[in-house]
Amino acid sequence: MKHVAIFIFLSFSLLTAAQNPFGEKPKPKPAQQEEIHSDIEKMPQFPGGPEAMQKYLEDNLAQPAVIRGICSSRKLIIAFVVEKDGSLSQVDIVKSIEGCPDFDFDVLRVVKNMPKWDPGFLNGYQVRCYYKMPIYIG
Template sequence: MARLDILDPEWIEVVFRGRNKAYGAYVLRKENAKTSVRALIIASALFVLAIAMPTIINKLKGFIPKADEKVKIQDVVLIPPPPIDATKPPPPPPKVEPPKPKVDQVRFPPPVVKPDNEVKEKDPPTVKELEVKDPGQKDLKGDPSADIRIDEAVGKSDIKEKVVEENTNAIVSFAAVEKLPAFPGGEGAFGSYLQKNLRYPPVAKENNTQGRVILSFVVEKDGSLTDIKVLRDIGGGCGQEAIRVLSKSPHWTPGIQNGKPVRVAFTMPVNFTLSSDQ
């Protein structure tokens, strides 16, 4: 009995001898070994798959193409500073008449070592004079009612320069103007205007010419666009088409400098891109 194996398939025949073997219990006991092995294999496979799932997902990410993402690209044009005119002298600093001091001043010359025969400066003020007067660059009569000012410029020259009227027809740089000129309705309206009026040149379309055309122009004081030039062209007639569209542009809002409209030099890119249906 120690070596008796009750799981041996032969025992199933003994138990079900003379009985209905078509009954489900006979089939289940006969196939129990196969069913247990199959269940063990499936459970092991599912356990290994669950453990390795994160690693498999990370491996598959590099092979699965990502969906096309729409990225908004905004061109930023860096304009160089205007050239410095070396022939034009810098404006003179404003000269302001200093107010009278509140207390009388007496000249207090700085000490300079000279031979006795060359000394022509008068003696410095005495202690008695400094009790009622302040030392200064020259003798001045004080005004007791004057306010004390510390941040005023000091000088003794008269204001003789005349006020020079600003050249109202001068072109102001894009980077120096206080308020930039703008298309009516803003950048979005200008983009819609270009999309509606820009026609892709046939030669450029045939040669698959794409790129960015850089234009320069002047926004006048009345908002009109003049002196339209192509700084960088991509060929195929794209530069001429960009000039045509800008020349028909409605008047812009002019640039403002010192509260007045001025002429402003402007630089702008125009993109030519072929879509997939063209």
């Protein structure tokens, strides 16, 4: 009888230890990034369209005479992701203008500070979209 009581006591203590509420909790799985699309029904757009974007770039890019002289008639290509809410992420220069690193930094600054875009759509839903854009120095 004494052995049975010890067995029951040990079994009960093991069961309660296994259900310790202060033990480690399982870690949640990391959220998966949604796919970035490049072929969609409606491409994202700067608010107000291409003309408004051109004005935004002209108003915000610092193009001193030195940059215009050295780098004129050339183009830089920048790429970024337009998120579902219209914000921009992963902003990067795809094709730089050789000899004009200051212009590269200025373009990155201006694009990162752009207002939210109208997002792209696929099958009637807003989606993340990869976007490439040339910027010309006049």
